[in-house]
Amino acid sequence: MVAGGVTWRDRLAVVIGLATLFIVWQAATMLFAVPDYILPRPLDIAWAIVERREQIWRALLFTLAETGAGFAIGALIGIGLAVCLVLIPPCEAVVMPLAVAINAVPSVAFVPLALIWFGLGMGSKIAMAVLAIAFIVLLNALSGLKKPEQGHIDLMRSFGAGRFGILWRLRLPAAMPSIVTGLRVGLGRSTIAVIVAEMLGAYDGIGQIVYQSTAQVDYLSVWAAVLTAMLGSLALYGCLVAIDRKLIWWR
Amino acid sequence: MDSSMATPSIAADHRPAHLQLINVWKRFGPPERQTVAVRNVDLAIQPGEFVTLIGPSGCGKSTLFNMIAGLIAPDDDGSILLSNKVQQDYGLLGKVAFMPQRDLLFPWRTVIDNATLPLEIEGVSRKAARARAEALFPEFGLEGFETHYPHQLSGGMRQRVALMRTFLFERDLVLLDEPFGALDALTRSMMQRWLLDVWAKHRRTVLFITHDIDEAIFLGDKVVVMTARPGTIKCAERINLPRPRAASVTTTGEFIDIKRRLLAVVEEESLKTFGGATLA
Numbered sequence: 282m283v284a285g286g287v288t289w290r291d292r293l294a295v296v297i298g299l300a301t302l303f304i305v306w307q308a309a310t311m312l313f314a315v316p317d318y319i320l321p322r323p324l325d326i327a328w329a330i331v332e333r334r335e336q337i338w339r340a341l342l343f344t345l346a347e348t349g350a351g352f353a354i355g356a357l358i359g360i361g362l363a364v365c366l367v368l369i370p371p372c373e374a375v376v377m378p379l380a381v382a383i384n385a386v387p388s389v390a391f392v393p394l395a396l397i398w399f400g401l402g403m404g405s406k407i408a409m410a411v412l413a414i415a416f417i418v419l420l421n422a423l424s425g426l427k428k429p430e431q432g433h434i435d436l437m438r439s440f441g442a443g444r445f446g447i448l449w450r451l452r453l454p455a456a457m458p459s460i461v462t463g464l465r466v467g468l469g470r471s472t473i474a475v476i477v478a479e480m481l482g483a484y485d486g487i488g489q490i491v492y493q494s495t496a497q498v499d500y501l502s503v504w505a506a507v508l509t510a511m512l513g514s515l516a517l518y519g520c521l522v523a524i525d526r527k528l529i530w531w532r
Numbered sequence: 533m534d535s536s537m538a539t540p541s542i543a544a545d546h547r548p549a550h551l552q553l554i555n556v557w558k559r560f561g562p563p564e565r566q567t568v569a570v571r572n573v574d575l576a577i578q579p580g581e582f583v584t585l586i587g588p589s590g591c592g593k594s595t596l597f598n599m600i601a602g603l604i605a606p607d608d609d610g611s612i613l614l615s616n617k618v619q620q621d622y623g624l625l626g627k628v629a630f631m632p633q634r635d636l637l638f639p640w641r642t643v644i645d646n647a648t649l650p651l652e653i654e655g656v657s658r659k660a661a662r663a664r665a666e667a668l669f670p671e672f673g674l675e676g677f678e679t680h681y682p683h684q685l686s687g688g689m690r691q692r693v694a695l696m697r698t699f700l701f702e703r704d705l706v707l708l709d710e711p712f713g714a715l716d717a718l719t720r721s722m723m724q725r726w727l728l729d730v731w732a733k734h735r736r737t738v739l740f741i742t743h744d745i746d747e748a749i750f751l752g753d754k755v756v757v758m759t760a761r762p763g764t765i766k767c768a769e770r771i772n773l774p775r776p777r778a779a780s781v782t783t784t785g786e787f788i789d790i791k792r793r794l795l796a797v798v799e800e801e802s803l804k805t806f807g808g809a810t811l812a
């Protein structure tokens with residue numbers, strides 16, 4: 282019964298969904314003779330991707346690397362901080378208002394600061410991804426770690442478990458569903474943050490292609506980059522769903 | 533059996549007690565709005581004895597258990613002795629096998645991993661812990677369910693997993709808080725006989741809370757009745773029904789005599805809980 286990763290039915294559903302979208306899109310743009318600069322045809326975009334494959338592939342890897350690094354660092358910071366706050370409850374009153382305040386501002390608002398502090402390279406994008414995910418993971422992880430009720434905690438205590446035993450064997454497993462929710466939301470946010478940061482200043486990346494192509498009125502390239510970003514996000518999300526099922530195996 | 537109301541006559545037993553409560557109190561809340569949950573409890577339990585504790589709901593039974601398990605500290609009035617040693621506040625944590633009122637299984641652990649939880653906490657290796665648990669599966673009627681998850685089990689089976697977990701935490705004193713309270717009558721009576729078998733084999737000292745008089749008499753060497761809140765010991769009665777006890781013992785004249793006497797006492801206390809003096 283234990284769900285072991287992404288099933289074939291899930292994959293099929295994604296493929297059918299995408300195929301339907303593209304067919305309807307292609308048919309509609311042909312039927313209504315929509316001009317290219319408003320909405321190009323998917324086959325033209327696909328051809329554009331193939332033509333520019335080297336440039337787009339390099340940009341995609343660049344963007345994915347930034348997102349992945351920021352995601353990993355931010356998730357670790359969020360979870361680590363949540364664990365510290367649970368082990369040392371008095372800190373919570375200090376840290377939480379700050380975290381909530383930072384989390385309330387859309388993280389893209391910090392892009393200009395990130396560019397000033399970390400430069401135009403990967404550093405600023407990774408910093409943005411960290412910012413976009415760390416707080417949402419912190420908030421979710423904290424609420425998850427505090428989920429176990431007194432009865433379960435008392436059971437652990439009666440077996441002689443201390444603070445760390447309770448953390449490891451009760452709080453962390455109980456927090457997994459919340460943590461995964463935080464990771465899921467955070468992944469979306471950090472992808473956005475990275476691409477926006479790239480548009481505002483970068484040496485490479487999907488966002489930079491979008492920016493430059495827009496400046497050159499090359500709408501096909503813009504669409505090629507956007508579509509690539511979409512497929513890339515989908516792949517990332519797929520990885521996360523697979524991880525999700527590994528982490529919450531008991532449902 | 534003559535109807536001598538056995539109250540403190542139990543003091544006839546002079547062996548050193550396994551567990552002894554002396555003037556134990558527990559009050560909750562600030563002094564002006566205080567709830568006295570447990571009041572002046574004196575109780576002694578001999579090694580290997582099966583003692584059932586019965587009393588109206590809300591009378592402080594679970595609170596008493598929480599104190600014996602070391603989860604909450606009793607008020608300073610009295611003391612708790614385990615094997616004749618006075619216990620510090622929270623000093624009993626890890627010394628008593630405590631099964632709370634609900635099964636409290638962890639949904640992310642399989643049956644066997646739930647059962648071995650206390651062993652893991654004690655630092656027993658996973659392999660050794662599993663080997664010890666596996667040996668108990670037939671006896672606990674859970675064979676073939678080792679790798680199931682709690683949500684796949686019936687209420688009776690979940691309760692047996694919780695009991696197995698309690699037994700694997702090998703302590704000489706076992707506290708069971710209404711372990712069969714949520715089960716249907718048929719399952720319950722099967723579980724009672726099964727528990728007596730397990731107890732006969734392992735011979736731990738058992739303190740068992742119930743609100744079912746039949747259950748209290750059927751299982752116990754001694755039935756202790758608590759008063760309505762604030763709870764204290766109202767009386768205790770030794771049950772001399774021969775062991776091993778079959779289900780049919782509940783229809784013998786001896787059993788019914790005991791039941792009639794205890795029922796009178798328990799009803800009196802239950803009515804107090806309802807504030808139903810007018811009914812009496």
Ligand SMILES: Nc1ncnc2c1ncn2[C@@H]1O[C@H](COP(=O)(O)OP(=O)(O)O)[C@@H](O)[C@H]1O
Nearest residue numbers: 560561567569588589590591592593594595596
């Ligand atoms: N932590 C607590 N704070 C305040 N009151 C409590 C607490 N625990 C129990 N009580 C009160 O003590 C009384 C006895 O409760 P309990 O021991 O659970 O009864 P029982 O198990 O016999 O049904 C109840 O009135 C309950 O409200």
Ligand SMILES: [Mg+2]
Nearest residue numbers: 593594595633
């Ligand atoms: Mg209770």
